[in-house]
Amino acid sequence: MTRYQHLAGLLAERIQTGLYLEGEKLPSVRSLSQQHGVSISTVQQAYQVLENQQLITPQPRSGYFVAHRKAPPPVPAMSRPVQRPVEVTQWDEVLTLLEARSDKEMVLFGGGAPDITQATLKPLWREMSRLAQHQVLDALNYDTLNGRRELREQIARLMLDGGIALTADEIVIASGCHPAMSLAILAVCQPGDIIAVESPSYYGTMQLLRGLDIKAIEIPTDSETGISLEALELALEQWPIKGVLLVPTCNNPLGFIMSETRKKAVLALAQRHDIVIFEDDIYGELAAEYPRPSTIKSYDIDGRVLLCSSFTKTVAPGLRVGWIAPGRYLDRVIHKKYAAIGTNVPSTQLAVAAFIRDGHYHRHVRRMRQIYQNRLETYTCWVRQYFPCDICVTRPQGGYLLWVELPETVDMVCVSRTLGRLKIQIAPGSLFSASGKYRNCLRLNCALPPNDENREVIKQLGEAIESALEA
Amino acid sequence: MTRYQHLAGLLAERIQTGLYLEGEKLPSVRSLSQQHGVSISTVQQAYQVLENQQLITPQPRSGYFVAHRKAPPPVPAMSRPVQRPVEVTQWDEVLTLLEARSDKEMVLFGGGAPDITQATLKPLWREMSRLAQHQVLDALNYDTLNGRRELREQIARLMLDGGIALTADEIVIASGCHPAMSLAILAVCQPGDIIAVESPSYYGTMQLLRGLDIKAIEIPTDSETGISLEALELALEQWPIKGVLLVPTCNNPLGFIMSETRKKAVLALAQRHDIVIFEDDIYGELAAEYPRPSTIKSYDIDGRVLLCSSFTKTVAPGLRVGWIAPGRYLDRVIHKKYAAIGTNVPSTQLAVAAFIRDGHYHRHVRRMRQIYQNRLETYTCWVRQYFPCDICVTRPQGGYLLWVELPETVDMVCVSRTLGRLKIQIAPGSLFSASGKYRNCLRLNCALPPNDENREVIKQLGEAIESALEA
Numbered sequence: 013m014t015r016y017q018h019l020a021g022l023l024a025e026r027i028q029t030g031l032y033l034e035g036e037k038l039p040s041v042r043s044l045s046q047q048h049g050v051s052i053s054t055v056q057q058a059y060q061v062l063e064n065q066q067l068i069t070p071q072p073r074s075g076y077f078v079a080h081r082k083a084p085p086p087v088p089a090m091s092r093p094v095q096r097p098v099e100v101t102q103w104d105e106v107l108t109l110l111e112a113r114s115d116k117e118m119v120l121f122g123g124g125a126p127d128i129t130q131a132t133l134k135p136l137w138r139e140m141s142r143l144a145q146h147q148v149l150d151a152l153n154y155d156t157l158n159g160r161r162e163l164r165e166q167i168a169r170l171m172l173d174g175g176i177a178l179t180a181d182e183i184v185i186a187s188g189c190h191p192a193m194s195l196a197i198l199a200v201c202q203p204g205d206i207i208a209v210e211s212p213s214y215y216g217t218m219q220l221l222r223g224l225d226i227k228a229i230e231i232p233t234d235s236e237t238g239i240s241l242e243a244l245e246l247a248l249e250q251w252p253i254k255g256v257l258l259v260p261t262c263n264n265p266l267g268f269i270m271s272e273t274r275k276k277a278v279l280a281l282a283q284r285h286d287i288v289i290f291e292d293d294i295y296g297e298l299a300a301e302y303p304r305p306s307t308i309k310s311y312d313i314d315g316r317v318l319l320c321s322s323f324t325k326t327v328a329p330g331l332r333v334g335w336i337a338p339g340r341y342l343d344r345v346i347h348k349k350y351a352a353i354g355t356n357v358p359s360t361q362l363a364v365a366a367f368i369r370d371g372h373y374h375r376h377v378r379r380m381r382q383i384y385q386n387r388l389e390t391y392t393c394w395v396r397q398y399f400p401c402d403i404c405v406t407r408p409q410g411g412y413l414l415w416v417e418l419p420e421t422v423d424m425v426c427v428s429r430t431l432g433r434l435k436i437q438i439a440p441g442s443l444f445s446a447s448g449k450y451r452n453c454l455r456l457n458c459a460l461p462p463n464d465e466n467r468e469v470i471k472q473l474g475e476a477i478e479s480a481l482e483a
Numbered sequence: 484m485t486r487y488q489h490l491a492g493l494l495a496e497r498i499q500t501g502l503y504l505e506g507e508k509l510p511s512v513r514s515l516s517q518q519h520g521v522s523i524s525t526v527q528q529a530y531q532v533l534e535n536q537q538l539i540t541p542q543p544r545s546g547y548f549v550a551h552r553k554a555p556p557p558v559p560a561m562s563r564p565v566q567r568p569v570e571v572t573q574w575d576e577v578l579t580l581l582e583a584r585s586d587k588e589m590v591l592f593g594g595g596a597p598d599i600t601q602a603t604l605k606p607l608w609r610e611m612s613r614l615a616q617h618q619v620l621d622a623l624n625y626d627t628l629n630g631r632r633e634l635r636e637q638i639a640r641l642m643l644d645g646g647i648a649l650t651a652d653e654i655v656i657a658s659g660c661h662p663a664m665s666l667a668i669l670a671v672c673q674p675g676d677i678i679a680v681e682s683p684s685y686y687g688t689m690q691l692l693r694g695l696d697i698k699a700i701e702i703p704t705d706s707e708t709g710i711s712l713e714a715l716e717l718a719l720e721q722w723p724i725k726g727v728l729l730v731p732t733c734n735n736p737l738g739f740i741m742s743e744t745r746k747k748a749v750l751a752l753a754q755r756h757d758i759v760i761f762e763d764d765i766y767g768e769l770a771a772e773y774p775r776p777s778t779i780k781s782y783d784i785d786g787r788v789l790l791c792s793s794f795t796k797t798v799a800p801g802l803r804v805g806w807i808a809p810g811r812y813l814d815r816v817i818h819k820k821y822a823a824i825g826t827n828v829p830s831t832q833l834a835v836a837a838f839i840r841d842g843h844y845h846r847h848v849r850r851m852r853q854i855y856q857n858r859l860e861t862y863t864c865w866v867r868q869y870f871p872c873d874i875c876v877t878r879p880q881g882g883y884l885l886w887v888e889l890p891e892t893v894d895m896v897c898v899s900r901t902l903g904r905l906k907i908q909i910a911p912g913s914l915f916s917a918s919g920k921y922r923n924c925l926r927l928n929c930a931l932p933p934n935d936e937n938r939e940v941i942k943q944l945g946e947a948i949e950s951a952l953e954a
Contacts, residue, residue: 107817137618145608154594154596223818329623329624350578351691352665354658
């Protein structure tokens with residue numbers, strides 16, 4: 013953590029614990045600088061962070077004051093999706109969202125890309141450069157089917173942090189979490205099968221189910237505690253469900269982390285009904301709490317949890333390095349991988365293996381966790397400031413995604429068309445439902461730097477929503 | 484072409500046209516050196532090439548003589564596979580073959596890896612290094628779903644050589660020819676459908692069919708002219724076949740190039756029966772003839788040919804850069820790609836796009852074409868020398884794969900186990916059949932450098948086959 017971040021954290025804590033009261037004048041920049049032995053500009057930067065988070069307000073020629081606090085917006089209530097298996101639709105809407113990526117002018121608040129501009133990524137670039145300069149032949153040759161062993165060994169080490177003790181041989185590399193999940197489902201399911209999912213659920217996963225001809229049954233999900241175990245149990249009693257697909261740690265899009273108790277309970281349910289769990293842990297390492305929360309896979313005793321993850325969110329999407337720990341489905345996953353995809357790019361695997369091995373990965377993730385937490389707070393403040401009053405906003409416990417629920421009358425699918433013309437891309441909530449629910453919701457990517465341009469974008473977004481409300 | 488290759492070619496031509504007669508003494512090294520204005524060592528290298536190809540024999544203290552020519556071994560006859568749709572088997576055997584890749588001591592004559600050690604690849608390494616050193620963010624960010632535009636534009640240019648006029652928008656990048664073919668089949672077929680294939684057919688494609696639950700009907704195929712159109716027509720009349728999968732240019736494993744007439748005839752057949760053609764062109768640019776033969780796709784007027792290819796054989800496997808030109812199935816291919824795989828690694832796409840753009844690709848492929856032709860000739864000579872007499876050997880018209888048919892009594896599945904212990908990997912013919920036919924055949928990868936070690940390996944291979952014959 014940098015000095016100003018440290019100082020900002022300290023001051024925020026004092027405000028939150030009531031040491032500085034609402035409306036009270038804060039110490040001057042000069043006095044804080046002397047008191048903490050830091051430069052004037054460090055204090056100014058710290059105050060800027062707090063101002064962004066709307067904890068303090070500047071008054072010209074008087075200094076900074078503790079802001080009057082609005083009550084935080086409520087979190088969204090438990091979702092209420094249709095309670096039967098449905099075919100996933102919404103492909104055209106997802107395609108529109110994806111196509112915005114090729115428009116260089118578009119501000120991409122609708123995607124899930126992480127920030128790849130931090131200096132802690134430099135050792136990764138260096139390693140990529142080294143592989144090319146030394147013409148390391150392994151980088152241009154065929155990979156083995158399971159993926160590079162040196163990488164699988166490093167992943168096995170990382171997985172210990174999530175409570176999972178596995179060998180490199182029990183891990184299969186895939187070109188991301190998405191293809192890993194695709195292999196997991198191919199290994200377990202047949203076309204026509206039913207999988208239970210959280211609702212809302214990430215649109216990529218939804219389209220994956222559609223592509224594989226799998227029906228989805230959407231289960232009510234709470235934005236703070238996760239999937240409703242009662243509703244899941246009811247569904248399991250009623251339908252021939254093959255597995256449940258969960259993002260239990262730093263959920264996409266809701267940001268919750270299921271408690272250990274609930275993770276164990278969902279596994280017990282899976283055991284009782286003899287189904288599998290597809291566990292998507294892609295944001296798991298970006299949990300605000302440290303050490304990171306345990307995975308469902310860590311409690312798995314009979315190989316029924318297929319854990320999928322990748323370095324897409326923690327390091328960089330362009331690596332296309334993900335993995336699957338498929339438990340008892342290892343052989344089937346390997347066959348499906350050979351049949352459908354073949355081997356992966358070795359150079360990015362080699363680079364990221366060295367990045368972890370030399371300790372750079374942990375340093376980088378530690379930094380990104382902090383950055384994303386700050387950004388989530390800042391964007392939450394901006395949403396409160398610029399959006400209409402009667403909204404619900406999630407309080408993500410990790411990752412960098414924010415989910416906003418607007419009044420029922422707002423149709424974000426329409427609003428997103430208007431925004432597209434303003435070169436602003438957001439993800440309308442309907443993409444996160446098999447049947448197009450949540451049209452009054454949106455997901456925001458808070459990995460984008462909270463600078464003036466992006467503050468302006470959030471303001472424009474708020475205005476577009478206000479117009480939609482009035483229309 | 485280097486000087487010694489040029490000289491070797493010249494001398495080979497004189498021998499083949501009868502200018503130098505069998506048993507005749509060839510000019511001394513010194514006189515050739517003076518005559519052609521090249522160094523002594525250049526002449527020695529040229530003679531070494533001719534000796535490897537068994538065109539000449541050295542006699543100690545007398546010089547080189549034109550070798551006495553054995554009649555070349557016959558080519559394999561038209562194959563006779565089972566004439567009904569079958570489920571593909573042989574996965575365990577393929578897995579054994581693949582697992583040999585991770586054994587560093589194994590000599591990999593069974594795989595399909597190209598030679599990636601030539602100096603003409605240096606500009607590719609340089610570009611990879613440049614991308615990393617300049618921290619080009621596009622290299623670590625999400626790719627667009629279709630793949631990098633700059634690469635698709637270069638591929639569109641290359642495809643003109645195969646007679647295909649397409650825009651970049653009609654091309655979709657995939658992580659190799661294999662996943663491209665997987666997407667092609669997913670876009671057209673349902674589980675349980677039937678696809679007609681050449682017999683023998685590449686084992687990777689066979690397992691792809693199995694992985695997608697597609698049945699294969701194997702069509703008799705001639706090692707010089709390709710798939711039997713008569714047999715294909717009969718099959719089309721008899722079975723509800725969805726498409727035919729062909730490797731018409733530099734076939735894997737047989738090495739033939741279908742004539743233009745036959746390519747047009749198979750397309751006409753596809754039109755008449757309203758089926759699609761899956762055209763695998765992965766070795767197409769390595770045809771011995773130049774300019775390269777046209778693709779079936781180049782005659783396609785109604786978008787029923789899905790052409791798949793990659794830079795795996797022409798540049799390097801580790802790039803994992805392939806593509807598909809899916810004709811009328813473009814939208815379906817894009818959806819299937821998103822659902823099953825997602826986006827690809829951008830860094831290798833950017834590197835290969837620059838490699839083509841700057842003219843290095845053409846230079847490299849020109850060189851590799853020549854090298855592989857020489858190596859095919861050399862390995863063919865060694866096979867004639869060290870294998871039993873009554874064999875059939877293909878005469879590949881491009882690529883670098885050789886197919887050898889041994890007497891019926893030899894079981895190459897057994898022999899390959901013996902060879903495995905000697906750290907020699909070969910591909911037994913049975914992998915190239917849905918139902919395990921061709922156990923008396925093998926495929927050899929002649930991209931391996933024809934040095935003394937590899938000559939010794941071919942000798943050991945011949946000995947193992949001889950023992951199997953005697954047993």
